[in-house]
Amino acid sequence: MEIKLFGITKDIVGRDMLPVPANIQVHTVTELKEWLYQQYPGLEKLSALAVAVNQTYAEDGTALDSTKEVALIPPVSGG
Amino acid sequence: MEIKLFGITKDIVGRDMLPVPANIQVHTVTELKEWLYQQYPGLEKLSALAVAVNQTYAEDGTALDSTKEVALIPPVSGG
């Protein structure tokens, strides 16, 4: 599974696409965020962090797998 | 004194400038409207009729004289 990164999450992680190693089990949005917060503590300091699955805002319990497009959505600031 | 006419008041009176005969005494807005309603009953059928004196909406009691610019303001419909 790969995670698309935008805005400040791209700066914190230092790249725009983060592969999740095959030996890491992240089956839900909550599990993904827990793993990310361990790896990149800067992500936990954001005012909010959403996850999009297949280009739609996902719930904490939404299931993840490698067939889905997954992205981190830091606080938006368009307009 | 001459009265400027606009919109439907111009159609009712049949001209765009109505002189008030010298022998007619109209000292206030109220007196002017009373005289106009007698002469042109169509004016009384309008949903409203304001009078402007020197290009400002006037009160019923506002004094009129021949040095002032006087106009009839039927219901506006700009925009």
Added chain:
Amino acid sequence: MIKLVTTIDINEAYSALQHPEAGGISLFIGTVRNHASGKSGVTQLDFEGYEPMALKEMEALAETARVKWPIKKLVMIHTLGTKKVGEPVVIIGTSTAHRKDAFDSCKFLIDELKKSVPIWKKEYFDDQTVWVNSHP
């Protein structure tokens, strides 16, 4: 920018609203509809104004709006003369630091313009003409 014109130029209005401290611009453009209240088949419209008084009233509304909202730039332009369906007849615009003030002040200006500015609209139908709002 407050004026009466024969044709509205939207780019000119937009340019006049630009200001380095403005974050939001609200524009309202009133256009000629093809059906008035309860009637259909408007073919054209004529706008007539008591020009010096209309400009004075528009200036007074602008002044009232500037007291109520922190407006950076303001535009009120109304056309006079003959218009066809779809043509713009009025454009109101305000620019402010925050967008709510732009929306609120722009809406105030068009609402008040329609109440007090001495401009009159004559609608042409196939078989008659009507001065809008004249009769109850």
Added chain:
Amino acid sequence: MIKLVTTIDINEAYSALQHPEAGGISLFIGTVRNHASGKSGVTQLDFEGYEPMALKEMEALAETARVKWPIKKLVMIHTLGTKKVGEPVVIIGTSTAHRKDAFDSCKFLIDELKKSVPIWKKEYFDDQTVWVNSHP
């Protein structure tokens, strides 16, 4: 008309809002201010988007607005890339038969766009850059 662009064309947006049954068009144009909240001296901004999701969110907001108001035409255009102070970054427009619906729906669309559409703004100051809204 819903799209992401590099440069906003106001005339194109206005043209897309014209409709013979529309009496009012509300346009909102968001521009780059020279001071953000509490800070001064923004020299430029970059806008980055998650483009396919941003378009999906904008389409969803448009659909919600169309259910709430009788909208004739609707425009949502956001720019991506580098902008200077004063440049337009977003334009929202709705045309409706009656003007209150145009104002209300236009304001709804810009308010919601700012909440949910995945677009990010980076402000450049003389001595630092800031991703807006990122931190409490």
